[in-house]
Amino acid sequence: MFEQLQSSIAPLLNIFGDNRYIQAAIAIMLSFLAAWFFNRIIITSLKRLALKTQFEFDNHLLDLFHSPVYNSLLVLGLSTATLILSPPVIYLNIILSLLKSFVLVVWAGFFLRANRLLLTRLALNEKRVKIVHHQTLPLFLNLINIIIVVLAVYFIFSAWGVNMTAWLASAGIAGIAIGFAAKDTLANLFSGVFIMADAPYKIGDFIVLDTGERGAVTHIGIRSTRILTRGDVEVTIPNSVMGNTKIINESGGPHEKYRCKVSVGVAYGTDIDKVREILMEIALAEADVCADPEPKVRFRTFGASSLDFDLLIWIDQPVLRGKVVDTLNCEIYRKFIEHNIEIPYSKQDLYIKEFPSKN
Numbered sequence: 001m002f003e004q005l006q007s008s009i010a011p012l013l014n015i016f017g018d019n020r021y022i023q024a025a026i027a028i029m030l031s032f033l034a035a036w037f038f039n040r041i042i043i044t045s046l047k048r049l050a051l052k053t054q055f056e057f058d059n060h061l062l063d064l065f066h067s068p069v070y071n072s073l074l075v076l077g078l079s080t081a082t083l084i085l086s087p088p089v090i091y092l093n094i095i096l097s098l099l100k101s102f103v104l105v106v107w108a109g110f111f112l113r114a115n116r117l118l119l120t121r122l123a124l125n126e127k128r129v130k131i132v133h134h135q136t137l138p139l140f141l142n143l144i145n146i147i148i149v150v151l152a153v154y155f156i157f158s159a160w161g162v163n164m165t166a167w168l169a170s171a172g173i174a175g176i177a178i179g180f181a182a183k184d185t186l187a188n189l190f191s192g193v194f195i196m197a198d199a200p201y202k203i204g205d206f207i208v209l210d211t212g213e214r215g216a217v218t219h220i221g222i223r224s225t226r227i228l229t230r231g232d233v234e235v236t237i238p239n240s241v242m243g244n245t246k247i248i249n250e251s252g253g254p255h256e257k258y259r260c261k262v263s264v265g266v267a268y269g270t271d272i273d274k275v276r277e278i279l280m281e282i283a284l285a286e287a288d289v290c291a292d293p294e295p296k297v298r299f300r301t302f303g304a305s306s307l308d309f310d311l312l313i314w315i316d317q318p319v320l321r322g323k324v325v326d327t328l329n330c331e332i333y334r335k336f337i338e339h340n341i342e343i344p345y346s347k348q349d350l351y352i353k354e355f356p357s358k359n
Contacts, residue, residue, distance in 0.1 A: 021085070027077050035070045035073040039066055068107050068110040071106050072107075097161075104156050108149065111148045188223045200247055206249075218234065224236050230322070257316060260313050262313070265309070267343070274339065296312040305347075306343075
């Protein structure tokens with residue numbers, strides 16, 4: 001690269017004579033001039049244009065971008081001057097390798113900072129990119145940083161003439177061995193990423209698992225998900241299990257409201273309009289019952305010994321279900337006793353056909 005640069009600017013430098021030291025000094029001065037022009041004119045103009053946009057990302061990116069380009073132009077000038085002076089080959093290779101390594105380190109630092117800036121912006125804007133948010137941010141940030149560092153190390157070794165083939169082969173074998181040894185961990189890792197991307201539930205949601213556990217989600221990590229049951233017991237489930245099981249999200253849907261059903265039976269012959277009226281009054285009087293959607297009473301079926309009704313009500317959060325159902329059941333029982341409405345229960349009559357003889 002540096003040799004091509006020298007051949008392209010050689011005709012320009014020949015204007016100043018055949019003195020190598022003068023040509024080298026001119027090359028360095030031109031690189032400083034190009035770096036100054038880029039920093040003062042081009043970057044300043046781009047920043048003025050960026051100020052007119054509604055985004056702050058382009059302003060921060062330009063702040064990061066000007067430094068590596070500025071240093072690269074200076075390094076190009078120093079490299080050209082070194083080639084013009086033509087020191088002994090061993091010193092020439094060392095100087096050029098040092099300059100290449102410096103440029104690679106500068107650009108690696110730029111990509112590391114730009115990666116953090118970009119992923120942080122994506123994490124703050126979850127509506128557009130759901131897979132990157134504050135919980136998955138460390139994962140993607142570290143993963144991309146590792147790739148940048150590995151590539152930078154590879155090119156730096158290449159700049160010094162080190163053959164990386166054997167190292168890459170060893171890294172591939174080691175990666176396969178680590179993959180087999182940590183397959184469960186990797187399964188949890190990928191499942192955690194997919195859970196965060198698909199978002200079947202979020203922190204604070206009330207979920208029910210296939211195994212019967214029911215509770216509020218308190219943590220969604222890369223390896224596992226934690227829920228807090230109604231008994232204040234924290235359950236930790238590996239993400240590989242969560243990704244392959246049926247999950248009922250009681251807080252899901254267009255809103256967090258949850259519908260509860262209170263079933264009750266009354267004796268045959270009871271005034272069903274009176275039952276409807278009492279059940280509606282009880283539901284409307286309860287503070288934890290939502291007015292919208294309004295409560296409903298449904299006459300479900302003619303049972304074996306009762307007329308079966310369902311009181312359907314909505315509550316603000318699924319976690320309130322136990323409390324609200326308890327309150328409604330107590331109030332229904334009191335009101336039915338007050339209005340002489342019988343709640344039938346199973347009865348068995350025993351008939352004795354004849355008594356045994358006393359013989």
